[in-house]
Amino acid sequence: MEQLAEMMVFAKVVEMKSFSAAANALNTSKSLISKQVSSLESTLGVRLLNRTTRSMSLTEIGSAYYQHCARIAHEIEAARETASQLQTAPRGNLKLSAPVVFAALHLAGAIDAFLKKFPDVEIELDTSDRLVDIVEEGYDLAIRITNNPGQTTVSRKILDLHWATCASPAYLEKHGEPETPHDLLQHNCLMNQNMPHISKGWNYTIAGKDVSVPVKGNCKVNSTEVMHQLALAGVGMVVFPTYIVGSSIQKGRLKRVLCDYVASPGFGLYATYMPNRYMQTKVRAFIDHLITYFGEEPVWDHDIIPPCTKGTASQKAKAAVPA
Numbered sequence: 001m002e003q004l005a006e007m008m009v010f011a012k013v014v015e016m017k018s019f020s021a022a023a024n025a026l027n028t029s030k031s032l033i034s035k036q037v038s039s040l041e042s043t044l045g046v047r048l049l050n051r052t053t054r055s056m057s058l059t060e061i062g063s064a065y066y067q068h069c070a071r072i073a074h075e076i077e078a079a080r081e082t083a084s085q086l087q088t089a090p091r092g093n094l095k096l097s098a099p100v101v102f103a104a105l106h107l108a109g110a111i112d113a114f115l116k117k118f119p120d121v122e123i124e125l126d127t128s129d130r131l132v133d134i135v136e137e138g139y140d141l142a143i144r145i146t147n148n149p150g151q152t153t154v155s156r157k158i159l160d161l162h163w164a165t166c167a168s169p170a171y172l173e174k175h176g177e178p179e180t181p182h183d184l185l186q187h188n189c190l191m192n193q194n195m196p197h198i199s200k201g202w203n204y205t206i207a208g209k210d211v212s213v214p215v216k217g218n219c220k221v222n223s224t225e226v227m228h229q230l231a232l233a234g235v236g237m238v239v240f241p242t243y244i245v246g247s248s249i250q251k252g253r254l255k256r257v258l259c260d261y262v263a264s265p266g267f268g269l270y271a272t273y274m275p276n277r278y279m280q281t282k283v284r285a286f287i288d289h290l291i292t293y294f295g296e297e298p299v300w301d302h303d304i305i306p307p308c309t310k311g312t313a314s315q316k317a318k319a320a321v322p323a
Contacts, residue, residue: 006040008076009033010048011069014058015135015274074154090282091120098143101224102269103127106243106300107143110293114286121282129194134274140283141273143290145241147266155270158290159298162305163263164245165202166254167237174234177257181206181213184258188236189215193222202239205262239263246300256304269294 013022013033023030041048048062058066098107103125111123126132132142134153149155165184178184181204189202201212217236221227224244231238231245232253238245248254271287297305 003040003043004072006036006043007069008073009036010040011066011073013037013049013056014062014066014069017056017135019056070154088281089120090118090285092282093122093124094141094282094286095124095126095139096141096143096286097126097128097132097139099129099145100127102143102145102243106294106298110290113293114289117289118282118285121286134272140280141271141287144270144272145267146270147268149270149272153272153274155272156287158269158271158287159294159296161267161269162242162301163239163267164242164249164256164304165237165239165258165261165263166231166245166249166256168232168234168253169255170234171231171236172255172257178237181211181258181261184213184215184237187215187217188219189217190227190230190236190238191215191217191220192224192227192238192240193220194224203264204258241267242304243298243300246302246304249304250302 009022009026012026013019016022016025019030019033019037023033026033037049044065046061046065047059048065050057050059104127107125111125115121115123126139131144132139134140134142143158144155145161165178165181167187175187178187181202184202201214203210203212205211219230219235221230224240227238228240228244228248230236232248237257242249245254249256271290273283
């Protein structure tokens with residue numbers, strides 16, 4: 001039982017990124033907090049934290065150990081919250097952060113439906129593409145598009161995101177449709193500077209291997225909406241999440257190509273929060289609402305996912321991978 005208390009203290013220190021802040025949060029002294037963490041390290045026989053007079057960081061072992069402590073802290077908080085607030089309706093201010101484009105296109109409707117269901121909740125939404133610090137900036141949760149939700153927070157996946165390679169029908173009529181990802185080398189590919197993971201190449205899974213195709217084009221843009229409009233105008237090809245271009249594809253204004261190849265795999269939409277905040281009724285209710293609202297196949301993926309062309313990637317794999 002004593003080690004469990006020390007584990008909770010260690011998790012709080014990591015969460016708050018400071019012995020002093022953890023002591024204030026737990027209403028105790030910094031010296032006692034330091035003593036408990038040292039005792040835990042002694043019991044385990046490992047160093048969990050690198051400490052200097054000015055900074056603190058997790059060791060590799062400490063980072064792995066924290067994941068278990070965070071889950072335990074989450075379960076304890078969940079049990080406490082369930083016992084005290086099971087019958088309490090969500091209420092109060094809910095501060096959250098979400099990516100700009102996703103929020104503008106899809107989150108407004110979800111928030112509207114949530115507020116109608118829970119009128120005692122007030123939403124404070126910050127639309128930003130920067131990685132906010134949930135603890136230091138006082139957020140209850142952050143909606144993130146990522147393939148790496150983070151090590152010092154808890155994340156719950158809302159849904160998987162799909163990507164589409166597409167262009168306007170006019171562009172494809174003039175330049176032809178690529179049959180494999182490497183055919184993109186012969187096309188004008190618009191570059192989105194807001195998506196650094198694809199700034200140097202477009203990523204596909206070909207014959208079971210992740211391949212980056214070094215595409216190039218005559219236009220680099222740091223605005224997702226401007227790039228979308230350029231694609232609609234027939235300037236070039238784009239690779240975008242379907243939550244951005246799904247509606248345009250469904251309306252025939254853009255045409256999806258290379259449907260048999262997975263583009264930029266591994267990204268999902270996550271709700272990220274601190275372990276001790278998850279079971280607040282308002283937070284739990286909002287995350288559950290998002291999962292239900294968007295569903296397993298969100299509206300922007302209707303008639304787009306699964307693949308939309310004949311043939312399979314396995315049939316084309318030999319031609320797709322250069323010798």
